[in-house]
Amino acid sequence: MPEKTIPILPCRALPPVLDFYTALGFEVTYQQRSPNPYAVVERGGIELQFFATSTASPTDRSAPATS
Incomplete structure (x- = not known):
């Protein structure tokens, strides 16, 4: 089975995000x-x-500090 990457993204509220993605043809599963x-x-x-x-x-585009 091939590897699959699934991003887990933060948002302030789910309803507007879900409305946006369903308008793009995504299904809320x-x-x-x-x-x-x-x-x-x-x-x-x-x-x-x-x-x-x-x-x-x-x-916020901050990245963790690296040494």
Whole structure:
């Protein structure tokens, strides 16, 4: 079986993210509202996973420091 990479992406709230991806033709295949908001969308062979967090910022591009 070939390896598969599935990104798990942060977001501030799931509903607008799910609306956006369903408009692009993705299907919501899993959604958890409590205790931790989490969702999975799929289209063809593409799977994306999202978790909601109040600390997500689209402008935060910081990377961990390296030695």
